[in-house]
Amino acid sequence: GRCYRCHTVVEPHVSRQWFVATTKMAPAARAAVPGLTRLFPETWLKTYYHWLDTIRDWCISRQIWWGHRIPAWTCRNCGELVVAETAPSVCPQCGCAELDQDEDVLDTWFSSALWPFSTLGWPETTPELKRWYPTSVLVTGFDILFFWVARMMMMGQHFLGEPPFRDIYLHALVRDAQGQKMSKSKGNGIDPLAMIEKYGCDALRFTLTAFAAMGRDIRLSEERIEGYRHFVNKLWNAARFALMNLPGDAPAPVDLSGPVSQHEAWILHRLESAKLDMDQALEDYRFNDAAQCGYRFLWNEFCDWYLELAKPDMASEDAAVRGRARYVLWLVLRETLLLLHPIMPFVTAEIWRALPVPAGQEATDIALEPYPPARPECVRPDESRAMEFVQGVIVAVRTIKAELGISPTRRVRLLLHPADDAQCALLERNRVCLETLARLEELTIDAAVPAPTAAASAVTGGCQVIVPLAGTVDLADELTRLDKELAKLEKDMTDVNRKLHNESFVSRAPAEVVARERQRAATLTDARDKLAARRALFAEALREGS
Structure with a gap:
């Protein structure tokens, strides 16, 4: 039929009973069947079922140039509306041959509802349709969970007998640092191209991934992007150190199940844990957890600890120690690049091309490399x-x-x-x-x-x-310095306490100002107590030394 106001063609009412009959089972039961579609996060299932329970008529036409033209014809003579799969030659009511096809096109939800299988050659049974349907995962925003996602599910069940996706991942919205939706009128938008130009694409990608917690919106700010640029630089500098200490060809392989140093056993064990944790996080669509795992391993373990621990081995006169250290360094850096590549594709690809290649092998594209294999022999808790x-x-x-x-x-x-x-x-x-x-x-x-x-x-x-402490610092000079700091703290504390003991200030000043002054008083007291304890310790050391 048509809307009584704008005369737009609307679809017939699609009832929940029709959907249940088409899918052969109730949606709630279907979702619980292992092997069928999973929704991430599951909290959106309630909304999904609510839409199906309260489904209403929906406009199917749009006034745009491109799209599937609505298969509806109106007879000029009697006004009969004819809807058919093929264009009619005459009006079935009066026989008139003058028929006008509706100028509108089907709304986008119609074309998107067919998308998972129409792109694979449907209605023909093509090799592509047999191989790729149902698809693995749909990634989309939660705001079109019903308008497009549910309709694709309906059409897939109706025409092919099974849902079009194994998994549906609903991503968050990107908001500003205060949690407000970005808009031109507010002027709080962040131009991704400008951020890429200023901080690099990898920094922006990692920021978005690190904050993409399932079911929560992303609060984006330029400061956060700048912070993750430091992480990109950390990876780059770690790679430079490694390349300066590695030979032209990849180091000769070492039996990692044999004896290795304490720190080598530790970093190899931590690498295996990182591989396992990141793989599971990606499998569960917990992309923020995968990003944070990669961040912790590279920055806190590989850079802050292992590189420093490996430096004496790199300079060792023992060829075996030096060779083993180079191989472990090469291996750990190589597999770290593979772990980070899906999130930071550009810097990892650049470093990958510079890494030494094993003798007799050709350089490969990191994007074509498989996930790092598990090494049970390196698991040494x-x-x-x-x-x-x-x-x-x-x-x-x-x-x-x-x-x-x-x-x-x-x-x-x-x-x-x-x-x-x-x-x-x-x-x-x-x-x-x-x-x-x-x-x-x-x-x-x-x-x-x-x-x-x-x-x-x-x-x-x-x-x-x-x-x-004796001989560690110049105790006399340190005592003099501490006395000056304590005197300054005492003066600041006196000023703050004078305000807080003033009834007029406490009663008339804004509550947040009073709270801030009280917090300042607590901070100054804590700092004073710590300095006093340090001074007592240094004074005791000075007496012992004399």
């Missing part, structure tokens, strides 16, 4: 935990330095009291690692050596980490 303990000791030393205001590059003396003989042996085995990364001038690993009175300490994994 005990070795990984042992390395994490050593890292804990290093972090403890760095934290003590930061808390005492000692420069990170300043070399200090360190005394370790291991919890048992096994821990002692582990620390001795990683002595070079500890001395290098913790910046030590002297390392003593012996629970029998008494700790000095003036020392900063921490405990990690049952091991006591002790940094003697």
